[in-house]
Amino acid sequence: MKSLNEMTASELSPLLAAGTVSTEDVARACLARIAERDPTVRVWAWIDPDQVIHAARELDKTPRKGPLHGIPVGVKDMIDTFDMPTQQNSPIYAGHWPNQDAACVATLRAQGALILGKTDTLEFAAGGRKALTRNPHDLTRTPGGSSSGSAAGVADFHVPLTLGTQTGGSTIRPGSFCGAYAMKPTWAAINREGAKIYSMTCDTIGLYSRSVADLELLCDAYGIVDDAPPRPVRLEGARIGVCRSPFWDKAEEGTHQALAQAAKRLAAAGAKVEDLELPAEFGGLGPAQLTIIAMEGKAAFLDLYRRRHELLHDEFRALVENRKKLSYADLRAAYDLAGRCRPVFDEIARGYDAIITPAAPGEAPLGLNTNGDPVFNRMWTLLHAPCVTVPGLTGPAGLPVGIQLVGPRFGDRQLLAAAAAVASVLDPALSAASAAKPRARARKAA
């Protein structure tokens, strides 16, 4: 029997609705886990257990507002909350309490979610100071970043759901390193008001959970729908593209194995698995994303540069001073390459039931002074494509290696349908309910 802090939101929701458990029960289970684990894992930049219990009791007294009512949610500490500090992992924002919620927080709160606390982040989710968070599977390794605490908190059973952000690979990659489900929806599908800006073109609110069903819940909460209801994806006969991507030379053993393993299991489940090679021009999207975040970051950090120069990490001063000596001609070229490639990828993606691609170069690297390399994420973020990390596989050191699924813009719900199918053969937690089960039964019957 799972303890309450181990349950997913989808598992907790009917129990809360039936009154079998209270919000306070769930909150206490999460707080107990946090008390046990956080001194070493360091997920939380800020959490106040008394405030959490108080808020939980209030929710227990309030008429239910929907399936998220009473579900604890952690919020990356560069997203504003009216009742908790938002410190951005920057000395400039030490002790800073904004007095309004970011839109993505207000939306969940309006539906009864219990905002549990703030999760540690890379400074401004952009550079400079790393989070203190450790990888819950190996405390000597990074959980990835910038959404470090949000990924680790879900993976380590502190909280069922968290919000992160992605500008390069800040949601998908930590999901892979920590073994959590992660989703970066289509760009602008979730209002990013009240989250620190780094790159207008790339910044996207990201989601963490321990199941595809929970990502569906969050998409419901944010009104994310496709033009048509998603087709159910059955692996038997499904067309699956394996996209090694133009950056495959950066893949390590863990990702080589994981992608091969995923392809093998999908084929064993009856899918038609084939290599998907992108047009050569797509190789420019990684460098283009770097140009865009550098030049947009130049504008985004100007105010802090001008007013709090001495407390701003030198990485941000370098952005504002354009020490890379990039030009606006470079920036226009980067924008226009992305503009050309977006519809091309949409068209390619519509030819597949699912596209799998690396979520990260491999297992989480050693050390807390790195967040790992977003080389397998930059391109998809710039394409504005929805992306999902499906966990379940492990690398040579026994650590999680996620598989990334990508889809066409505004095909978020279809992508989740594909993720559910892929998860059925990757996630050990689903083995009992695996899509492979009917086949296994069929074999037994034969």
Place this chain on the structure above:
Amino acid sequence: MKSLNEMTASELSPLLAAGTVSTEDVARACLARIAERDPTVRVWAWIDPDQVIHAARELDKTPRKGPLHGIPVGVKDMIDTFDMPTQQNSPIYAGHWPNQDAACVATLRAQGALILGKTDTLEFAAGGRKALTRNPHDLTRTPGGSSSGSAAGVADFHVPLTLGTQTGGSTIRPGSFCGAYAMKPTWAAINREGAKIYSMTCDTIGLYSRSVADLELLCDAYGIVDDAPPRPVRLEGARIGVCRSPFWDKAEEGTHQALAQAAKRLAAAGAKVEDLELPAEFGGLGPAQLTIIAMEGKAAFLDLYRRRHELLHDEFRALVENRKKLSYADLRAAYDLAGRCRPVFDEIARGYDAIITPAAPGEAPLGLNTNGDPVFNRMWTLLHAPCVTVPGLTGPAGLPVGIQLVGPRFGDRQLLAAAAAVASVLDPALSAASAAKPRARARKAA
């Protein structure tokens, strides 16, 4: 002799630097004008004269931080300020005081600007309730919107500089209606953090002033530079494109006359003036912009829809409910059309020293229940092109009709060089220093 409230920032700055006048003197002159005029013009959503005087005295005691030190600036009331309410012209935000500055405000404050007060706006700069502001040239007419107070405040000599925003035509068009200089820089050139989000693709911070030199000051403050320093634009021999735009059938008598008059004066000053016709595909950019703001607005107003449904104007409920029944396929098509047209326009624009085009259909319409039609603005906003309104001409009712200049992305400073040249033959205030002057002298000498 101009009174202090009539002077531009560029005129005030050396006086402040020399100590000839104090920030308090300038503030008192502005406050006196406001006391006289604002009961009818209704520029200000919030202003506290005591607070202004206090802040002005503090600035007078502070070492000068640059050319904006002591210059009063009005801020559109959907841009956050830590020391004043930000009420968004929405009952939901009545009395709401955010406790942090928007980045665009913080940047000016860090350079010593005196934030004077908040200017009235269309609800959320997006729809619903109109500003109470009247056109200072005719109180029975709209000043345009959504940056209603920001345009009227500068034009009516309440304040030399204001901040606005533009998603459709919310900066350029009110500039035209009120007879102010207005600039919408290249998209994302100014950080829009802390301004209400409507459309991620279109929202841009806008600038108002009473001279091109003042727009230069603001661009300096925001670190807006081109790849190369701008070439000075001499009208003699300059190649000027007259772009009636695909929406010319919406132009009224005032705009017909103004564009013809501008072309005539430019030709008289020695410019080679020629018609510029855009590729047919550009005609789709107006409708595409409407699709984008509708579908991005659907995400942007979801949180208010969920938590303050009863106080949210029905226009926003309509957005969130997608009552227009737009599809994401429509949205993708709109994005991709913009993506194709942006580099095409940049290339076209680089062939001209200046491109002039209507800023609005004509003079400000009668009544305060309209903001006028952004039909001549939507396309340029979606192209992410920098745009400037140059005032000086009038229409059949004697009211201002601006001329819009547009340029390639990140050619903001070159565009201002062109605007200065065009202004020299349009703005009566510049007739003494007109570029036509050397020609006049030459004729006299001949």
